């Protein structure tokens with residue numbers, strides 16, 4: 001199965017390339033923005049026509065949540081228009097597309113884990129543009145899977161795990177937000193979930209629609225940091241660790257508002273595609289080993 005992968009050098013893209021390399025089932029046409037800028041509609045049309053993939057996996061995104069507040073045009077181009085162009089090209093080529101979105105499409109007022117059909121109400125530009133991208137895919141291409149994920153970490157790129165390990169080693173005290181709850185997700189587990197979908201699509205499965213795939217155990221940024229520092233110490237990646245303090249969202253003002261609760265229910269993904277939620281604690285151990 002020939003997969004056209006966009007955003008191939010990001011966290012998810014890198015994990016997906018690494019996994020697919022070990023499988024004889026997939027050939028990945030790995031592209032980053034230099035090979036295929038998804039905001040260039042003609043480039044997308046030409047690339048799909050020339051390479052003739054069996055499926056598109058869109059891992060490209062503008063993921064800088066705070067920067068997006070002042071880069072509305074760029075975030076819209078990458079998160080909303082790009083997915084639209086990809087979905088149109090997929091429609092023309094009569095191939096399916098797997099698109100990745102975010103827990104930040106929700107406003108955080110729910111009191112139990114979000115199911116995929118819960119009404120979206122993004123709080124910031126990142127969430128809003130990702131929602132527009134989802135809607136464009138839904139309205140353009142029947143044969144789509146949209147997978148929302150959250151709090152992504154991996155051995156690749158910059159992410160919360162790497163930042164906290166660094167700060168935990170450098171500082172005497174570390175204040176981390178303890179009143180925002182979500183589900184850390186290992187990009188490698190998400191990549192494996194996407195490849196599991198691809199394999200089943202190749203086998204004829206057609207459970208198109210929107211799903212959630214994220215960590216199996218909700219926590220706060222503070223709780224996540226505690227786990228990161230403990231693992232860093234246990235593996236000897238930190239000789240000593242900062243004293244960890246719990247702070248409130250209002251104590252650490254950032255440009256983008258974030259949902260205080262973005263825990264997602266992954267059960268429909270498990271039922272439809274046989275993919276379990278990410279065991280982020282086991283993945284954290286593995287990722288810190290690799291750093």
Ligand SMILES: NC(=O)c1ccc[n+]([C@@H]2O[C@H](COP(=O)([O-])OP(=O)(O)OC[C@H]3O[C@@H](n4cnc5c(N)ncnc54)[C@H](OP(=O)(O)O)[C@@H]3O)[C@@H](O)[C@H]2O)c1
Nearest residue numbers: 007009010011012033037038060061063102149150151152
């Ligand atoms: N990271 C998270 O915590 C998180 C949370 C929820 C959902 N998600 C979603 O999960 C997916 C994967 O996220 P990730 O963490 O792997 O993101 P990432 O590491 O930021 O990777 C995104 C990739 O897209 C590339 N890109 C940017 N603009 C592009 C363009 N115009 N054309 C082609 N490629 C372009 C980026 O290149 P440059 O780096 O060179 O710009 C980067 O390689 C995204 O859909 C994201 O919205 C992520």
